[in-house]
Amino acid sequence: MGRSEQRAASGAGAASSASPERADSRDEILGVSLVAYFAAVLARSEDGWDVSETELDSVETLADLADLARGAAQDDDSVLVFIEQEDAWFAIVRVDGEEDPRIFVSDGAAAARSSYGSVLTDELVDQAGESEFGDLDNLVAELEEEAEAEEQDDEEGEGHNGVPVGPLGDAHLLTEFGLAADALLSLSGEGAVPGDALEEIAEALGCGEVLEAVR
Numbered sequence: 004m005g006r007s008e009q010r011a012a013s014g015a016g017a018a019s020s021a022s023p024e025r026a027d028s029r030d031e032i033l034g035v036s037l038v039a040y041f042a043a044v045l046a047r048s049e050d051g052w053d054v055s056e057t058e059l060d061s062v063e064t065l066a067d068l069a070d071l072a073r074g075a076a077q078d079d080d081s082v083l084v085f086i087e088q089e090d091a092w093f094a095i096v097r098v099d100g101e102e103d104p105r106i107f108v109s110d111g112a113a114a115a116r117s118s119y120g121s122v123l124t125d126e127l128v129d130q131a132g133e134s135e136f137g138d139l140d141n142l143v144a145e146l147e148e149e150a151e152a153e154e155q156d157d158e159e160g161e162g163h164n165g166v167p168v169g170p171l172g173d174a175h176l177l178t179e180f181g182l183a184a185d186a187l188l189s190l191s192g193e194g195a196v197p198g199d200a201l202e203e204i205a206e207a208l209g210c211g212e213v214l215e216a217v218r
Contacts, residue, residue: 039089040119041198043217044072045210047080052210056217059086059119065096065104065126072098083177085201085214086119093197094123095204097176109191109200111171124166182207 046053055075062068072082076098084096092113097105106123114120170191174184182204190200198218205214 041087041218043085043214044075045083045085046075046077048077052208054210054213054217062119065122068096069098069104087197087201088117088120091197092120093201094120095176105173105176107172107174107176107187109170109197110168111166112168115166124171127172128166180208
């Protein structure tokens with residue numbers, strides 16, 4: 004329950020719940036795709052967090068996702084969007100009023116292979132390019148040890164379309180809500196389960212039961 008599904012069919016008359024421009028072979032298996040996503044909006048309130056499931060069908064850009072989040076905001080307070088592709092990756096997008104969204108993705112290369120994930124990774128790679136990688140603290144969340152990263156690169160290649168394997172983005176975006184960067188990174192390493200990770204993150208935020216209820 005609580006899963007939105009993106010389908011893309013090959014051949015004439017193909018239809019997709021996502022944008023036609025993004026419905027490509029990345030999410031296809033033998034010409035037909037059935038990729039399960041879960042997405043939820045967490046709006047900060049006086050009593051904690053108001054949590055609701057959301058659909059991503061109309062999301063084509065990061066601006067669309069930010070608008071979706073702002074529509075749920077209470078008095079311009081913080082809004083988080085949780086996105087999970089089953090058994091592959093999760094992402095958190097934080098929107099504070101009209102400020103630029105802050106993004107964290109558990110595995111950049113895995114997310115870049117999906118339509119919704121690539122919306123986020125493309126933005127992060129663009130940001131890194133603009134900064135010439137001069138300040139990566141809030142752009143690239145490094146793996147705990149460089150040796151582990153190199154080993155993964157040997158086994159899995161250099162990522163997807165230039166997007167690195169492993170955590171990507173602002174690992175500090177939940178610090179003020181009680182989840183430190185190292186704790187977030189520990190939920191994103193090798194062997195982590197995206198659904199379980201989001202449950203643990205929600206628990207740390209104090210809304211674990213509410214999130215579970217909408218899944």
